[in-house]
Each structure stands twice: as C-alpha cells, then as structure tokens.
Amino acid sequence: MTDLAQLIATFDARNIPPMSFVMPDGFHALPVDATADERSTATAEFVRGLYPGGDGELWQSAAPFYELVTEAMATAGLAYSAFGLFGLETGGVAHCSFSVAAYESDHADPDIAAHGILAVLAADPFNDARWLDLPCGPAVSSIIMREITLSPDVTATAEREKLLTGQIQIHVPFPTGPYTAVFTIDTAAVDYWGEFCDMTTAILQTVSFTAARPPTARQ
Structure with missing residues (x-):
C-alpha cells in the first residue's frame, strides 16, 4: 500500500489530508520522497530492484x-512515480510509467469539483473525458492518444519512425480537503492498452481517503 499523504509531506509543507492506494506487482517506485542526501543511495537500491538479473x-x-x-x-x-515492467509470453516486456500528484483545488464539495474538471477537459476535442464513480467518490478520467515522430538517431532502421503513445489521467477530488489527486499512466505499448486500462481501474478501486494501514499478508 502506498501512503500518498506521507509522500506528499516530503516536498509540500501544506497539511494535505491522508490518502492511500494499492499498487499491483510489476511496478518499481522511484525514490521521489528521498532527500537530496539520500537520493544517491536510494536510487542505487531502485536500480538493483529494476534490474535484478544485472x-x-x-x-x-x-x-x-x-x-x-x-x-x-x-x-x-x-x-x-514508478515504472511498470511486465513480461510477455513472447519474451518481450510491456512497459508504462505511473505517477501521482496533488494540487490545491479550493473546493468544498468533491462532486462540484469533479463536474468542473469534466467541463474543462471535455472542451478539448482531443480528450476522451468521462465521469467516474469510484468507491472513494467522484472522479474524471481523460484519455489521449498521441503519435510522435522518432529521430533516426534512436530507431533501429536509422530512419524516422512514427510511435503511437497513450495516456490515461484521472482527477480525483479529495472529499476531506481542498485538493485534487491526479493519477497518470503513460505507455507506448499500446498493443496492451486494454490490459493497462484494466490495471488502472483496479488501482483506482483501492483509493482511500483514510489513514493508510499496513497491507495484510497475501494468502
């Protein structure tokens, strides 16, 4: 279980209410909560976890x-912030990046806040913006697909190539304070878009605005 309130406290002195969520296996969290003095050691531990066979x-x-x-x-x-790496039966790896941030939204009612967010996001024709009813309360999702052009310097063919990427972003207003959490997942492994959508949905089902408790042992 990831305790967002504890992580936020490392870079933001504001009194952000507690929030927690559960991440599935396969994610490797960057030590963004480490101090500048701790970062080198924490990053070294992260790299060993990311490449255990190295x-x-x-x-x-x-x-x-x-x-x-x-x-x-x-x-x-x-x-x-975390990288998700998932082995495929073909021997390859499907990957994504996942991040969570929080910003002050100055709302008294999460329902009103979510309606406002939906209105703003839906105004962009490139956004697939939708209302969500989560166990923790109202939220708004936004899906954007982008095609980017890769430089010949980074392609296997030494020629310009097109790369399709997808982003899922979910805005979740806090019911316990004037803040909104933003969950973002980015991936270029769009062949597995459905699996990433299902995984994101599973994470959102675990969002809680109560103080985090230690996760129970898996059976």
Whole structure:
C-alpha cells in the first residue's frame, strides 16, 4: 500500500489530508520522497530492484541516469512515480510509467469539483473525458492518444519512425480537503492498452481517503 499523504509531506509543507492506494506487482517506485542526501543511495537500491538479473557494471552505469530522473520527478512535485515492467509470453516486456500528484483545488464539495474538471477537459476535442464513480467518490478520467515522430538517431532502421503513445489521467477530488489527486499512466505499448486500462481501474478501486494501514499478508 502506498501512503500518498506521507509522500506528499516530503516536498509540500501544506497539511494535505491522508490518502492511500494499492499498487499491483510489476511496478518499481522511484525514490521521489528521498532527500537530496539520500537520493544517491536510494536510487542505487531502485536500480538493483529494476534490474535484478544485472551485475555491478550495469547497476553502476544505470544509477546516475535514474538519479537524474528521480530528481526531475521530485522537483516537478510528483508524490509517487514508478515504472511498470511486465513480461510477455513472447519474451518481450510491456512497459508504462505511473505517477501521482496533488494540487490545491479550493473546493468544498468533491462532486462540484469533479463536474468542473469534466467541463474543462471535455472542451478539448482531443480528450476522451468521462465521469467516474469510484468507491472513494467522484472522479474524471481523460484519455489521449498521441503519435510522435522518432529521430533516426534512436530507431533501429536509422530512419524516422512514427510511435503511437497513450495516456490515461484521472482527477480525483479529495472529499476531506481542498485538493485534487491526479493519477497518470503513460505507455507506448499500446498493443496492451486494454490490459493497462484494466490495471488502472483496479488501482483506482483501492483509493482511500483514510489513514493508510499496513497491507495484510497475501494468502
């Protein structure tokens, strides 16, 4: 179980109410809550978890990159950031990035806040914006598909290539305070879009605005 309130407290002195959610197996959380002095050691541990079959050379070469990524994510105000890696029967890997942030939305009623968010997002013709009724309360989802052009420098064919990416973003107004949480998942593995949508739905079912408790042991 991830305690969002505890993570937010590391970069935001405001009194954000408790919020928690449960992440499934396959996600590797960046240590965005680590202090600047702790970041190097925390990132080294993250890299060993991300590449458990690697060796010292791989871990040492990868750690500086992920340390910079972690610093950028923390500076951007993310409360939680993780990479999801999921093995495929074909031997490949489906991947995604997942993040959570919170912003002050100055609302007294989460239902009114969600209606306002929906109106703003639905005004963009490129957004597939929809109302959600979650166990924790009202929310708004937004789905955007983008096609980007890759430079020949990063493609296997040494030619420009098109890459389709998808983003799911869910805005969840706090019922316990004037804040809104934003869950974002990005992936270029759009062949597995349905699976990522199902996984995101499962995470949202666990969102709670009560103080987090330690997860029970799996049977």
